[in-house]
Amino acid sequence: NGQSVGYGKSITWLTSSQAAILVTTYSFNYITWYSSKVYLYTSLNDTIVPSSPSAVIPNAQQPIPSTINSKLIRIVSTPASLAILDTSGGVILILAESSGYYPSTDTSNSPVAAAMPVVSHSTKCIGGTYKPNTGVHPCILCPSGSRNPGTIAGTSCMTCSSNSFCPLGAVYEINSTLLTSISQAYAYPRLPEMDVFEDILLHNMFSLGLTGHCLVVSPIFWILILLLIFLVLLLGMASLNWFVEPEKRDRLLTIIKNIFQRTDLIGEGELWMGGLASIAIVLITVMAYAFAISYLNQYPSEKVGPSTFACDTTIRNAKFQSSLQALAVPISDEEQPMFNLLNEQNFTFYLDFINTAASCMSLSISEVTDSSTISMILLSCSDLNGTLSATVLLPQHDIKITATLNDIQLVGGVRVGLSGPSSKNDSDTLKELNFRQSFYSKSGGTFAQAATIDMVLTKVINETEPLSGSDSEFEGIWYPTFTYSLNEMFITTDTYVMSANSTSTTLTIDIRETSYYIKNVQSPIAKQSEVIFRTLLFSFLCLEICAMIFLICKLLLIPIYRKVAGRYFPYSINSVEPEYEMKSNHH
Known part of the structure; x- marks a missing residue:
């Protein structure tokens, strides 16, 4: 097919079991260039080429420097190292590194100034990765259930305990309780079976x-x-x-x-x-x-x-009634103060990157508008024990924000949430907002380098009718719902190898309000x-x-009894009335 045109444009052996293949993708007529990649194979034999490469250049650990054209035309081995030539004459020289280290081509972290040719520099494997052999390839992800904190050169990964959170590319052994979501939503009671x-x-x-x-x-x-x-x-x-x-x-x-x-x-x-x-x-x-x-x-x-x-x-x-009301319908004067409290509530956004070695220095949060991207000031930020936590005050309720980690560190899971203060105005009570929602892969995938979460907020109005009098009490709170795809948010090792080529991780959160609200009414049965x-x-x-x-007994049952008893037991019926009752009947 069209994606295979250009495969094997240049091939070179690195060692007896390692090879590099230049894959340049063209259109059928070879006029339109799509992309250039170098596939690295680290476990080759004489007969079979694996269906997927061990690594792909460029990748997160080995990006294409800005001084190199992305159109690559030739690769050469020297012999264990690799030289890559672009169409403009630029050269990248990737030197083979020993186990626990990888040859980084990121010039922003290079110990020497960038020059031509660009020469890779030795870098210790980042947290969550390891490299068991020598070569020009990057470090690979620790399998699910294992970890590498990245404090020393990682040649292997340590096994995690069974009850901890150790996904693909784990850095720390994280307690699973950190993944607990906090929800303030609850099912409104149903109408009781008897409401009379x-x-x-x-x-x-x-x-x-x-x-x-x-x-x-x-x-x-x-x-x-x-x-x-x-x-x-x-x-x-x-x-x-x-x-x-x-x-x-x-x-x-x-x-x-x-x-x-x-x-x-x-x-x-x-x-x-x-x-x-x-x-x-x-x-x-x-x-x-x-x-x-x-x-x-x-x-x-x-x-x-x-x-x-x-x-x-x-x-x-109490009896209960719940319904959806359109915000297009004008709000009653009785409910308007409650809506005002909800609309004026200040939101604080909470963000946790879980099981990562990323630091606060690499985190930036921005508001995305139709015309620009505005940097936001962090209220707080901490990076302890594999969890990077940050908070930011939102300027409005409907907002789109991006959280960017300008680092290649891996992320195991994400938790987002909102908080807002409570307030009270006469019979209207705005409840404190405080919810968290965790996102992680149950199959143990690692967080992708770009992901989107849609957070939709719905107003909930709880009206309590009075037991006496005419003034109802109102309570208000926001209920969140989330739209996301775990399959896109978390990826496998193969997907990471083929697609993770950025030096940053970006999470986009789109927060907006629904066009309706939930109205719950509680009223007394009696x-x-x-x-x-x-x-x-x-x-x-x-x-x-x-x-x-008693009337039935007096008029029907007793006469029948006396008639039957008088017929069959005449002596008993004659001796029923005592002497004092007979005397009383004569008065």
């Missing part, structure tokens, strides 16, 4: 859980306890037939029945059994009001503790007036249900 107070009240009044806590707070449990007490009382009344004289027994029974008749809310004092049921109704009513008052105060949800008064301790007197009214209705409902049951 009547349903919630009925469910909690008539449910009986299996745990100890659920039993203690269940009204049904206490009603059963009360019924057990009543049963013991009735058994005690029945035992009077065997242990007390009839006249004294009848007098005691009359007193007990009169007491319960006075508490009868169902039959209006007519039924002593109605008094027992009325006590149970009063108990469940008291527990219903205790539940209602406690439930009413479970608002707003983020400012209250567990609902220990209910079996489900997560219930809250307010005070509704709680009082609905609980009162519940009390009357319980009373009416019991009255209906």
